[in-house]
Amino acid sequence: MKHIWIVLFLVTSQLFAKSEIFIRLSQVGFLPNDIKSGVILSDKELNESHFKIINSTNNKFEFDGKIGNDEGQFGNFKYSYKFYFSDFNKVGNYKIALKSYRSFNFEIGNSIYSPVVKELMKFFPIQRCGYTNPVGHEVCHIADATSLIDGDKTLIQTLDVTGGWHDAGDYVKFLSTTALTTYTLLFAYDFNNEKYGFDFDNNNVPDILEEAKIGLDWMLRAQTDDNRLIIQVQNLQDHDVGWRLPENDSLTFNRPGYIGIGKNIIGIYSATLALASRIWKEKFENEVFADECLTTSQKYYKLKDVVQDIDSAGTGHYLDNKHEGKLALAAIELYITTKDRNYLKDAKKYGLAAGAEYWWSYGNISTFAHYRLAKNDRYFLELIKQSLNSFNKSRNSKLFGETVSLGWGSNLTQIGTALQAILYSDISKTNEFDSLKISVRDYLLGKNQWGISFVSNIGSNYSKNLHHQISFINKITLPGGFAAGPVLKSSVQSYNLPFTQRDRYSKFQTEYAYYRDDRMDYVTNEPTIINNAMAVLLFGYFIE
Template identity: 25%
Template sequence: MKKIVGVLVAGVLSLGTAVWGGEWIRVNQLGYLPASPKVAVYMSDEAVDVESYALVDDCTGEEVMRFDNPRPTAVWGQMQRTYRLDFSGCNRPGIYRLRAGKTFSPRFVIGPRVYDGTADFILRYMRQQRCGFNPFERDSCHTHDGYIVYHPIRSGQHIDVRGGWHDASDQLQYVTTSANATYQMMFAYLKNPEVYGDAYDANGLPGANGIPDIVDEIKWGLDWLNRMNPSRGEMYNQIADDRDHKGFKLPSQDDIDYGWGKGLGRPVYYCSGEPQVRGEFTNATTGVASTAGKYASCFALGAQVLADYYPEMADTLLAKARDAYRHGVEHPGVCQTASVVSPYIYEECNWTDDMELAAAQLYLSTGESSYLQAAVEYGRFEPVTPWMGADSARHYQWYPFINLGHYHLAGVDDRRVSREFTRNLRSGLERVLERAQDNPFLNGVPAIWCSNNLTAAVATQCRLYRELTGDDRYREMEASLIDWLFGCNPWGTSMITELPLWGDYPVDPHTPLIALKVGTTVGGLVDGPVYASIFNNLRGVRLSREDPYVPFQSADVVYHDDMQDYSTNEPTMDGTASLSYLLSSLQREGIETAGPDRNEYACGGIVRTDRSQRQISLVFTAADKNDGAQRILETLEKCGVQGSFFFTGEFYERFPQTVQALHKAGHYVGAHSDGHLLYCAWERRDSTLIDQSLFEQDMQAVYGRMSRAGIDPSQTRIFIPPYEYYNETIAAWARGMGLRIVNFTPGTWTNADYTTPDMKNYRSNRAIYNRVMEVEKREGLNGHILLFHLGTDERRTDKFYDRYLERLIRTLQKRGYIFTTLPEAVGK
């Protein structure tokens, strides 16, 4: 776990230093969109008065802006002083730190692409949670599910309900949370389809299948819901129960015996509409409508989402949506989950919100006015989701945490209805904002179990309200809640595993993957802080090691990055899915500023630019050899081509005249690392050989040399790794420093111009030239990045730059290609 307090080194990229101090500045570690509100929080465990603060350029060490308006806020735990530091006035893209008192914040980026890829990133956790076939294990699980319980005539019979997602770090499955997760993803996809990529197939394994990955995940959820509602009036609510909790295990190793043999099938709870009891605990079920409404809304929206990909299933889903809705009308009330050995269940108490959403979605899908009238009537039963503004609530008592039915009704073409439900949305936000006034982080969410899910819900409601009305009064709270999830909180940690990978994030989440040392919950949103009273009173909660967050805990609220604390550090499937709309909207906002990112990536680095453009980029790397510099410079000048050059620290020191000549001629001159380190093992790319501190020190050193050579580090943020070899971890660390990794487009062999005849991978100049022409003829070179070396070993007597470079450029120019520098080609 990394705790970073910034130390500025003027004139170079500065490096986070892992130390404890008495002052901290919390920021959104992922970064800030240029037009978004930007407010950091200063904390001190002493009574320090801060009268001003400054925004500092992390590349140059220069003060960019100074502010004299720190906003004093209430104490937090052991923190005697807190201030909100508003730097929204800066919208210039760059890499920065804040300085206040005697401390610096961690570095952060302001730019339009800070949220790029995040909406797809959280799908990693959703795939990891799959039941049936689990792509993380590449193995199947729970293939015998399951056996019906609580059905008046079918109890004990087998039913095929394979699929879906495991709920959290156990392997239970609930319609309550799975339906909400499915709906949240569908809602996000229809709002922001342009942000989602296709890198995985329907089974969640690497490989595009022509369908956006989020639609693959949605289909996985809808297939399961379809099985759990096999016929009209036959609905099931849950698979397995807390007898599952007998130690950590992987899904494929689940051999719990529920009465049908070890691992040979789990109980499938029928929605009986009556209280269900196993052991000593009884739930408070009063009906079926809460579950029926969730089925209906998912099926209705699913019909729309799947229409282009699975039209037959889409038709079936719309019919099932109508049936599910009617069943909810006929069986009002709430259907709670069941437990056997502990008192912990999802204690959902409201159901009219589910029926409201179902009716609203059916109205949007069919245009039938009777559904609109019913949605309004259901919506009036609960104008504001009751937890909003409250100090506490039971576990999932008011669920889902956001009422998207209100949002749909606020957008209908009926002024009276629209005004009423817009007012309802505003009323909920007002309650949360009122409660947030004394919080340094402007977070008015109660610290109940799964508080991060509530935080995501309020931020979503803020944004939806703003989009509907144009009213910005809650925009600062919206931004603060998003920032909270990415590190602007008392503990200075992101609440999403490995997002961002360069920051502080949960490294010890409550999961069998950690316990069994086989991985972690990448992309999963953890539960979040809870009241100390909850932590102290839950069964089985404890800490397994010394708490590194001790200085930031309060007597009232705690968060622990500890595997044994399932109350604050367990990722949840529905909480993760609830981020879909927020992250996709933030990414879309960036696209609207910078344009779509048409680059192609491998391992987090750009390996091809826009393939719709007839453009090629020539790039040259060098560590310690310079023999081709003059000839290459002359050739590029003769052909009217600008190139991009990437050098190690040693090269900058040894060949300053070459650097100056290239720079003066207008070529892009960038970094190739300082010490030409090997970042990851040749035999196993995901095995990183260095730590983040060494990576940052190395990059700091090379940018220092570049700065002394007269090259502005802030204008050279594209970086080619040493050996042209890296992995996703290196790419993420680079991104955290405001750098973009670029590499050659594979397949043309140009990067083999350094090989010598004694090597197995030797390629002659003629072979390299012919290979480029073959690729051009077969598929074209649009967007290709052709990489060469500025110098090669003397054993390679035939130098590509001597005879073939000009020939290659001239030939490709005749074929209509334009040569562009990398900054031009990759875009913003």
């Protein structure tokens, strides 16, 4: 009998020793009046348990709260719980304490999101190409484009499309993503020039407009003599020559440019230039550049009825499946700039055709147009609301509040759902979807199953091994790097990625949400210029 008790004691002790509790919440923190919440993963029951908020400076208990009911099994954890502390709004630095377990640090304060935006903006100078004063590498790709590809024909001629940004961790450049990135930066400033007029380099020019100019200059260079556009520079051979700094690229003099045009490309291209025209005229009083942007925007918009719906030039990346939303955006931006009501008529026509998209990605940005149109016609506000109701339904059914199913670029898509909530509230003057935008924000900064901030150098535990050549070769954590985000486990497995290290988050992986902080993971861990631009727009909104 004595031996039985000893065995039982040892087994019980081992089970207790293996019991773990993980507390997930934003590692940046909260504005004083925010909705404040977190999630607990546990392999032991915690019903009726209380959590405490501890001041990180003096270790004093500041708040006592009760966790919610068990939400059920999550992945490898038998129990999961939500907890809330919105009533606690004292400015300071804190941790959540539950029994002997502690969360990462977080802060409550009014100025906590400015450092996030500042960090995200550091990514763009690293992505710069050509003679654009890049950071982290030397001037590169000075011969773009070394030949031109027009359908099945390779033309032995060149066109100066130096400059712009490398799209991601590789050295390919795309017109569609450059234009959307540039538009997003410009839109942010136009949306609220106080929040987004930050000048971290203290040169009296808003940083967001300085960076947008990199994109604008490249977009204007992308015009061909026959009124088409360079859609892409370089192809998949970029991936076949190994990791290198861009100035050491063995393909420097073998970087073709692909010629194309379509309604979708015209839409985002003309919209961006029309918006730029207003800003450069009003902010900088630069009539010459403003006129160049507007004239070019109008020139290409006029071609919309004589070109194909969807451009498919290039190597098949970033292909849209519709064009109406982007044409609506071009038309409404041209209307705002020129006051020509023919553009407004077009904008409404294309905006109605686009409808509610229930999504957000590089090809699904109709809400930008619907937001502009809603100022003239409230029906377009209802289209935004339809999508938001769908996102809320998804969020409310998931422990960590994901607003969409997780596919490639899920962080971008989730950001887009929060941006739609922001734009809706700006027109409706309601707080109906405040919980959605805060939920997405917090998810990206640590309130997720892995307990990771997807923004490099932000939070206590962040993405460190992004799929990015420059940062890897320079042996640094990528400044402002923003991971692509989790996907289905089967999606990652289908690529047979050659991971370089063990999965330190294996305990938290599920079939439906899988993320690897590994430099060889270009599915969940590659940064892109679009993602960073959208993240700047989201987190900048919370600057006070």
